[in-house]
Amino acid sequence: MKSTQYTTAVLSFLLIACFAGSAVVEHKMEQLRPAATLEEVLYIPSSKVVKRMSVGFEALVADIYWTRAVQYFGAKHIENANQYKLLYPLLDMATDLDPHLIPAYEFGSVFLTQPPPRGAGEPLKAVALLQKGIRQNPDSWRLYQGLGFIYYMELKDYPAAGEAFAQGSKIPGAHPFLKVMAARTLQTGGDYLTAQMLWQAIYESFSDGLIRDNALKHLRALQVDREVLQLEALARAYAARTGHLPAGFNELVAVHVLRSVPRDPLGYPYELLPDGHVMVKFYRELPFITQGLPPGQQPSDLDLSTQGK
Amino acid sequence: MTRRIACIASNTFREAVRDRVLYNLILFVLLLVGSAVLFGQISLEIERIVVINLSLTSISVFGVVIAIFIGIQLVSKEIEKKTLYTVLVRPVRRWEFIVGKFFGLVETLAVNTFFMALGFYAALFYVSRGLHKSDLNILLAIYFIVLQFVIITSLALLFSSFSTPIFSAIFAFALFVIGTFADDLKNFAALTEGATHWLITGVGYLLPNFGSLNVIGAVAHDQPVSLALFVHNSLYAALYSCAAVCGAALIFERRNLK
Amino acid sequence: MPAIEILGFQKNYTVGFWRKKQRTGLKPLSLSIESNEVFGFLGPNGAGKTTTIKLLMGLIFPSAGSARILGMDWRDPKVKSVIGFLPEQPYFYDHLTAPELLEYYAGLSGVPASERKRRVAAMLERVKLSDVGKLQLRKFSKGMLQRVGIAQAILHDPQVVVLDEPMSGLDPIGRREVRDLIQGLKDDGKTIFFSTHILADAESLCDRVGVIHKGELRGVGVVSELVTSAENANRTEVLWNGATTAIAAVESAGAECKLHGQTAHAILPVARLDRVLEIIHSHRGQIISVTPLRSTLEDYFIQQIGEKPQSALEVSR
Secondary structure (H helix, E strand, O other): OHHHHHHHHHHHHHHHHHHHHHHHHHHHHHHHOOOOOHHHHHOOOOHHHHHHHHOOOHHHHHHHHHHHHHHHHHHHHHHOOOOOOOHHHHHHHHHHHOOOOHHHHHHHHHHOOOOOOOOOOOHHHHHHHHHHHHHHOOOOHHHHHHHHHHHHHOOOOHHHHHHHHHHHHHOOOOOOHHHHHHHHHHHOOOOHHHHHHHHHHHHHHOOOHHHHHHHHHHHHHHHHHHHHHHHHHHHHHHHHHHOOOOOOHHHHHHOOOOOOOOEOOOOOEOEEOOOOOEEOOOHHHOOOOOOOOOOOOOOOOOOOOOOOO | OHHHHHHHHHHHHHHHHHOOHHHHHHHHHHHHHHHHHHHHOOOHHHHHHHHHHHHHHHHHHHHHHHHHHHHHHHHHHHHHOOHHHHHHOOOOOHHHHHHHHHHHHHHHHHHHHHHHHHHHHHHHHHHHOOOOOOHHHHHHHHHHHHHHHHHHHHHHHHHHOOOOHHHHHHHHHHHHHHHHOHHHHHHHHHHOOHHHHHHHHHHHHHOOOOOOOOOHHHHHOOOOOOHHHHHHHHHHHHHHHHHHHHHHHHHHHHOOOO | OOOEEEEEEEEEEEEOOOOOEEEEEEEEEEEEEOOOOEEEEEOOOOOOHHHHHHHHHOOOOOOEEEEEEOOEEOOOHHHHHOEEEEOOOOOOOOOOEHHHHHHHHHHHOOOOHHHHHHHHHHHHHHOOOOOOOOOEHHHOOHHHHHHHHHHHHHOOOOOEEEEEOOOOOOOHHHHHHHHHHHHHHHHOOOEEEEEEOOHHHHHHHOOEEEEEEOOEEEEEEEHHHHHHHOOOOOEEEEEEEOOOOHHHHHHHOOOEEEEEOOEEEEEEEHHHHHHHHHHHHHOOOEEEEEEEEOOOHHHHHHHHHOOOOOOHHHHHO
8 A cells, every 4th residue: 555655664764864863963962971070970979878779789889880980090091181080989989889899999009099190199099998998808918019009109108018018918828929029118118120020010910901001111111211321321431431422322332332222112222312311212102201201301291102002 | 644643642641640550650759759858868968969869860760660651551551452443443544643642651751750840849949948040950950851751751662562561661671771871881882892892882872872861960069061962962862762753653554453 | 336345355373483383364255245234244253253354444464355445445544534443342541531532533533623522422322321421431331331332433424334243241231222223323324344143133133144164254145035045944843742653644744853751842844734733633642832933043154154953953942
């Protein structure tokens, strides 16, 4: 019957057109919407209320908050915003709902601590979070490791760091590394090798992609810092001997001071500047370095590295 | 054509209103709103926030339950009771029937929401010792909630055009829950790659997205809602529900009414 | 031009989830119904009466075949304004009153707003429901619902009225009322097509009947002719006491006899009545009764269905 065919055609067309339209509008809205505010993401800021409402599904709700924390941080990380207001509340909420959500504590310990733009820059909050975690999970030696790390790296409180590592090492099943760290931090505190060991430990013991990537970047930065200082010392020694700074590393290779032109962890050759400073070729690809930056460049710049995640 | 649709719509509205079950649900919501006032007294500084959050959430959830409840009955009940037969043998097109039902139900939900909103504002008045200018903002949140109802209703209608009442209700409610977490679904899609990514993203667009329609948190903190959001949300709800209703009509045109 | 022409309507259903099987709901059925005729569609439960009607009304779609109503294709939207339909055992919107319901239908059928109230009042009066006032339909009795149903079917003054089991579930008074309504519709010049399994109603109302069984149309005929051409046409029943010896002679005169104790029972063609009475007299039998047998539609019906009755005696009871 003609009219039924006509009706079917019109309805089908409308269906497809409207659906396509709705998808377009939805897509546009995603770009329009402001980044989720604290309220939107937390929804209800009091964990007591949330807990009551979750009624048995706390773990699930905790996971949702935790997922949002990861996503939120991931998105903010890419945007390089300078504030991570939400990170602590999200992690706090998630761990209130599920006190045994170890990954949340660990994540927080790393990314709450680091200064912006690569972290929230709130080491004290990270400490608070970890201490909460330790209270709820006294058998988790990794939380002690995290705590010690923060005290050592950010707060430079070596006795506290040593204490944390020592406590952690007493837990059966703890990585023997913790004992070593306890000793080292109490003894030395502040040296390059310790830092390298700490970051190496993080890199090896965590499975989270973001955390590992972060640790890798730190290890590279440590390597660069050390190598740049060594190369600069080498250049100064040469200048003392010959009366002039080398024109480039090729000169040092020619006189067999160096075997070959030295390369940074990314494989690019270091550059020797006329004033004796050593510079990396692509400083943007090597976040966290404090040495080897171009003249006038401050260490805490935008992380525009394209390597890794 | 419009006359017949209007006829069906107002009849649907009348039938729904006289059905006493509705009143029970509204009463329940009002009770919940009242209890929100008590709830808020847990911590004074967020009393207003909790009242708004809890009340609007209740209105939202129970409104959806009502929408699904009546929505499912739209077609299924009519077939069961054979009222449908006497309508369809008149000069009424099948699609006109579906559209009329849809508008009748939206009308019902709007009126319901109106009463629930009244109750809510009463509670708010009590808690805030008066009404403030920012309370008008909440109307927008309520409007967005109504848009959610419209979308869910269209989906309930779609399902009841071919499925049994129980399954239609389950699917519709499931879509409401998923729609509320649509943002998390999109986050998840962003993590995947390749074919999975396209598949999940496609599903994300297919399912209703209530993320931007949910501004309950924002208005609880007296944050303004942008005009652009208002326009886009309205457009989205209109387009999406139109698509669902078209789907319902298409299926219904072909259905053998046993 | 016939009012309704069904041209080979067929309906198959696929049953089963994995191994799909075809089940036949309706075998190809062709039927013609004349204008201003009352046509009864007879059949046992599950025969396919409702399926045929639903196909005709466009509520389900045929696997094959077509139909014409008043010359138009049965799917034509214009057809809907000239037919009225009452489904089987209808309920209506629980919470409406009868006038509200009828006004709703009137609106849908395109009765102008100015006309509606008057038309509704007239209909309610015709089906004798003028005094129901504000009573909600969920409080109506079966008979009242049936009458409301007929009211909504004729509200828009259709030429053709289709009723599915209009008398089902009614008490004798209710059935009488519906019968009178249908007769009234015929007097108005309308064509009525209704289905039923109550043969007595069909016999008194219909001009023609069609018998359907197991999805197949078995026969169509004019009622007045059918009733006389069935097997038991022109037969008489005679009962007498004593004279059991007469039985053999009576049987040879062409009757069927049975003996119940002292009472003998014979069924014979009317033409043989005098002869048989003579035989009984001569054997000194005592006549109890002589009753002419009128054949009923029931006989035709059962014949068409193909189940032969045990004996004519049982059928006539």
